[in-house]
Amino acid sequence: MDERKCIAALIYPDFMSLDVVGPLQVFASANVERNRQGLGDAYRLLLLAECAGPVPSSSGMQLVADAAWRDVDPAHLDTLLISGGAGEAQQRENQPLQTWLQHAEPYIRRLGSICSGALILARSGLLDGRRVTTHWADIETLRENGKLLVDSDCLHTYDPAAGDGSDHLFTSAGVTAGIDLALALVEADLGRSMALAVARRLVMFLRRPGGQAQFSALLAPEPSRTPRLADLLEWIPANLGGDLSLEALANRARMTPRTLSRVFARELGSGPTGYVERIRLEAARSLLQDAQASISTVARLTGFGHPENLRRVFHKHLCISPQQYAERFGQETPHA
Incomplete structure (x- = not known):
């Protein structure tokens, strides 16, 4: 049979x-x-x-x-x-x-x-x-x-x-x-x-859970959709560990902080600070899913600095800790 x-x-x-x-x-x-x-x-x-x-x-x-x-x-x-x-x-x-x-x-x-x-x-x-x-x-x-x-x-x-x-x-x-x-x-x-x-x-680096969003925050929108932000949105994911404060982003975009916030709201529906936080969160999720680094290293590489900052953002958006996320979705359990 x-x-x-x-x-x-x-x-x-x-x-x-x-x-x-x-x-x-x-x-x-x-x-x-x-x-x-x-x-x-x-x-x-x-x-x-x-x-x-x-x-x-x-x-x-x-x-x-x-x-x-x-x-x-x-x-x-x-x-x-x-x-x-x-x-x-x-x-x-x-x-x-x-x-x-x-x-x-x-x-x-x-x-x-x-x-x-x-x-x-x-x-x-x-x-x-x-x-x-x-x-x-x-x-x-x-x-x-x-x-x-x-x-x-x-x-x-x-x-x-x-x-x-x-x-x-x-x-x-x-x-x-x-x-x-x-x-x-x-x-x-x-x-x-x-x-x-x-x-x-199959050389798939992530086993993505079904509830994950169809669109990755790490993928910048089409330049035609965000003409004034195209260069900045492409630059942000490559510089997550650096200074991505509103003032630094405004300087990079050659706008005043107030103008940049207005352009972000109009073209992306969110402010610069919230956008950067989501980019950093997704990068951290990716690293934890792949078990590529410890939680402390992930926090540093993605710009959160201290693991406690990473923990707060994970609880805010996902209602679980980085450690719990890694245990559920990661290939191994990274150490703090």
């Missing part, structure tokens, strides 16, 4: 290739890690489409579907992931597919979406009343549904400990967030150490 969990991805013409190969590679790499430990494969991978055979992605590459979804017994699927892509609009109107999803849902242990695949799943009605997310560019389209609790700023909604059904029906944001989702699924199946081993094998 085959005890491997069947992980299936649903594809269609003009799907996004990374929505498929990224998450599936996570499961394949979990098999590799288990083999290295002398264990058998945990997963069997399956590609489903309207018909078996080659299916073109939006990039022009083709993947070969193993079977037609209508011919598969959903009870044999452990997990089904619906990919996103330019062709999702047509699949929303694919009534046979929608009917099959409605029929299959009770039999599949985990049913989720990657990127704009959430729009396909939402059309089936299975997500009504649930917290959902998708790629930031499709958030407003998702909101038009009116029956969903749309979260525009998270990586995925899978949470096996929530007790609200989010371990059964879930969604994820764009492209690489599908990899984060797949790592969370592997962690739920095989444990945290295996998920971290897979992340390392």
Whole structure:
């Protein structure tokens, strides 16, 4: 008897290739890690489409579907992931597919979406009343549904400990967030150490929790959005350990402190001091997740100076201490 969990991805013409190969590679790499430990494969991978055979992605590459979804017994699927892509609009109107999803849902242990695949799943009605997310560019389209609790700023909604059904029906944001989702699924199946081993094998420096924001504060906004601040916003992340006081920032931007504060409020919706604090916080989170330095060193490198200052900011924004954050999300536990 085959005890491997069947992980299936649903594809269609003009799907996004990374929505498929990224998450599936996570499961394949979990098999590799288990083999290295002398264990058998945990997963069997399956590609489903309207018909078996080659299916073109939006990039022009083709993947070969193993079977037609209508011919598969959903009870044999452990997990089904619906990919996103330019062709999702047509699949929303694919009534046979929608009917099959409605029929299959009770039999599949985990049913989720990657990127704009959430729009396909939402059309089936299975997500009504649930917290959902998708790629930031499709958030407003998702909101038009009116029956969903749309979260525009998270990586995925899978949470096996929530007790609200989010371990059964879930969604994820764009492209690489599908990899984060797949790592969370592997962690739920095989444990945290295996998920971290897979992340390392894929040279992923962070295993990002599902609630993390889609946008990194360390990524400066497009210059066209912040023309007067573009140079300053690019400079700040590279100088977190230095003087980033309002006066120093104003001098760097060749503005008065009052003018700089006004420009920040207009173009970014926050003041310079709050912006710098968020940048420093995310840099500290990144270092702690990677276990790259002790908490004292992280505080110094990110401009907080003393660990107590770092602790206050973590409690303010995350309601936990740096040590607790490192223990929960880090690869190792850094020492103070």
